[in-house]
Structures are given as C-alpha cells and as structure tokens.
Amino acid sequence: MSMKPLVGDKKAWLGRRGRIRIWNRHSWQARFSLAISRSFFYAALLIVVFTIACAIVPGWIAPYSPTEMLTDAILQAPSIAHLFGTDYFGRDIFSVVVYGSRDSLLIGFASVLVGGLAGSALGIISGYIGGIVDSIIMRAVDILMAVPGVLLALSVAAALGPGLLNIALAVAVASIPGYARVMRGQVMSVKGLPFITATRSLGGSNTRIFWRHVLPHSLSPLLVMATLGVGTSILTGSGLSFLGLGVLKEIPDWGALLSQGRGYLTVAWWICTFPGLAITLFVLAVNLIGDDIRDRLDPKVNGAA
Structure with a gap:
C-alpha cells in the first residue's frame, strides 16, 4: 500500500532539490571561472618563459643577426621571410626585438632586486623598531613619494648618464618608497598578532621573534609586489630609453626601438608596433x-574558496 508523503516532507524534499540545483549551478560557474583563470595563467607563463628564452639564447630563436643590414629589403612590410618586417637599415625587426629583450629584462629584474631589497630593508627596520627610527625613515620615504616615480627615475638617470646599470639603478630608486611602505605596514601588522605577544611573554628574544616569526609572515606581500614590479620596471626603463636616456648600444632595447621607429610611423608602422606589442604582452603576462600569486597567498581568497 502506497502512502502519500506528508506536506512537510514534500516541502523539505523540494527544498533540498532546489539547493542541489543552486549548488550545481554555482559549482559549474566556479569550475568555468577557474578554467578561464588557469588558461590565462598558463598563457601568461608561456609568454614569460618564451621572453626569458629570447634573452638567454637569442641566437636559437632569431632568424637573422640583429646587426645584419639587408640592403635589398629596406622598410619591407611583414612577410614570411621577415615576420615583423624590416627597418630603415634593412634589419629584421623580429631578430632585433628578440636580441633587445635581454637589456629590457635585465633592467626589469635588476631594478626589482635592488629596489625590493633596499625598500624592504627600510620598511622592516622602520616597522619593527619603531619610535624615532620609524619617524626618520618614513619622513625620508615621504619625500621620495612626493616626487612622481617616472620623474624621480628620469632625474636619477639624467644625473648618472646613460647605461644599463644606471638605468636599472634609476628605476630601482623610484621603486624604493612603495616597497618600504608595504613592508612597514606588514611588519607592524604581524608584530601585533597575539602569537607574537605570547612568544615574547614566554621569554623569546626580539631577534628570535623577528627571524622566526615576523619576517617569514611578512614576505608574501613582498613576493607579489616584486612580481608585479617587474612589469612596471620594464615600462619605466623603456620610457627612459624612449627619451634617449637608456642603453646606448648597437643592439637597442625595446624602448630604444620605439624611439627609433617613431619617425617612420606613417611609412613603416611595424617598426614601432611590434616592439610595443612585446612590451605590452610581457607586462600583461x-x-x-x-x-595569480596574490590570490594563492591571500588567506581571504583561499578561505572563501
């Protein structure tokens, strides 16, 4: 004998069924969003790896020498023989872009290394020691932050003169205030956590607390900021090279290529376009x-996921 379900049981069953449908829909959307995010990440990683390979072994990738002048192919449009066309000297633009990636990446990574270390050291000392030391360091940082980063880099580059190391140092000096501010805030936040107070009450020395607890818990924002800073440093270095303060070499970097091709923009658009695309794609990647690194290290995002 069949029995009809009670009204309450039927409502509960329908409610569970509705929640399952909502959960399935949200789960599908989350999986689709994750797949898109992963696709962008792997595409970006491929671009970065390829660009680094161009900087390390350009001779394996470039079809021509960057200094080879093909007099019969001057200002030739992009074709199968010359993927990015040729310039006013008959040089293959693709080969020049490949070889020029070395100086551009050196400026980006070197400036992030120097600026990140110097700025982080100032921020850590300021945030952990505090007091008069904090006031002195932060006032100096405020003075640097009052000057726009590009203008500060331009001033340092003009004072030091053109050169690879000088440009990297100029970009690094412009990035110091940002790293100092971020690390100071992170160190002060970690220093006030309950487990730090408990460790200090149990007799832990300041040196041990700093190296074992404060510093390891403060490095995540630095890693994210340094990763994002590589793109910004390359943009700044390319801007300095575009203004004529970059590396004076036979093989120009990406910014110098843009500067060299701006006079031919209406005649040979490819001379400026492809170096600009190289800068855009690498910075975007x-x-x-x-x-992605920030999302992985952010506890709020991981907790929500």
Whole structure:
C-alpha cells in the first residue's frame, strides 16, 4: 500500500532539490571561472618563459643577426621571410626585438632586486623598531613619494648618464618608497598578532621573534609586489630609453626601438608596433602571474574558496 508523503516532507524534499540545483549551478560557474583563470595563467607563463628564452639564447630563436643590414629589403612590410618586417637599415625587426629583450629584462629584474631589497630593508627596520627610527625613515620615504616615480627615475638617470646599470639603478630608486611602505605596514601588522605577544611573554628574544616569526609572515606581500614590479620596471626603463636616456648600444632595447621607429610611423608602422606589442604582452603576462600569486597567498581568497 502506497502512502502519500506528508506536506512537510514534500516541502523539505523540494527544498533540498532546489539547493542541489543552486549548488550545481554555482559549482559549474566556479569550475568555468577557474578554467578561464588557469588558461590565462598558463598563457601568461608561456609568454614569460618564451621572453626569458629570447634573452638567454637569442641566437636559437632569431632568424637573422640583429646587426645584419639587408640592403635589398629596406622598410619591407611583414612577410614570411621577415615576420615583423624590416627597418630603415634593412634589419629584421623580429631578430632585433628578440636580441633587445635581454637589456629590457635585465633592467626589469635588476631594478626589482635592488629596489625590493633596499625598500624592504627600510620598511622592516622602520616597522619593527619603531619610535624615532620609524619617524626618520618614513619622513625620508615621504619625500621620495612626493616626487612622481617616472620623474624621480628620469632625474636619477639624467644625473648618472646613460647605461644599463644606471638605468636599472634609476628605476630601482623610484621603486624604493612603495616597497618600504608595504613592508612597514606588514611588519607592524604581524608584530601585533597575539602569537607574537605570547612568544615574547614566554621569554623569546626580539631577534628570535623577528627571524622566526615576523619576517617569514611578512614576505608574501613582498613576493607579489616584486612580481608585479617587474612589469612596471620594464615600462619605466623603456620610457627612459624612449627619451634617449637608456642603453646606448648597437643592439637597442625595446624602448630604444620605439624611439627609433617613431619617425617612420606613417611609412613603416611595424617598426614601432611590434616592439610595443612585446612590451605590452610581457607586462600583461607578468601582471597576470602576479595576480595569480596574490590570490594563492591571500588567506581571504583561499578561505572563501
């Protein structure tokens, strides 16, 4: 004998069924969003790896020498023989872009290394010691932050003169205030956590607390900021090279290529376009990787997931 379900049981069953449908829909959307995010991440990683390979072994990738002048192919449009066309000297633009990636990446990574270490050291000392030391360091940082980063880099580069190391140092000096501010805030936040107070009450020395607890818990924002800073440093270095303060070499970097081709923009658009695309794609790829690292290290995002 069949029995009809009670009204309450039927409502509960329908409610569970509705929740399952909502959960399935949200789960599908989450999986689709994750797949898109993963696709962008792997595409960005591929671009970064290829660009680094161009900087390390350009001779394996470039079809021509960057200094080879093909007099019968001057200002030739992009074709199968010359993927990015040729310039006013008959040089293959693709080969020049491949070889020029070395100086551009050196400026980006070197400036992030120097600026990140110097700025982080100032921020850590300021945030952990505090007091008069904090006031002195932060006032100096405020003075640097009052000057726009590009203008500060331009001033340092003009004072030091053109050169690879000088440009990297100029970009690094412009990035110091940002790293100092971020690390100071992170160190002060970690220093006030309950487990730090408990460790200190149990007799832990300041040196041990700093190296074992404060510093390891403060490095995540630095890693994310350094990753994102590579793209910004390359943009700044390319801007300095575009203004004529960059590396004076036979093989120009990406910014110098843009500067050399701006006079031919209406005649040979490819001379400026492809170096600009190289800068845009690499900076975008680095930013996508930095965003992914930030999402992985952010406890709020991981907790919500």
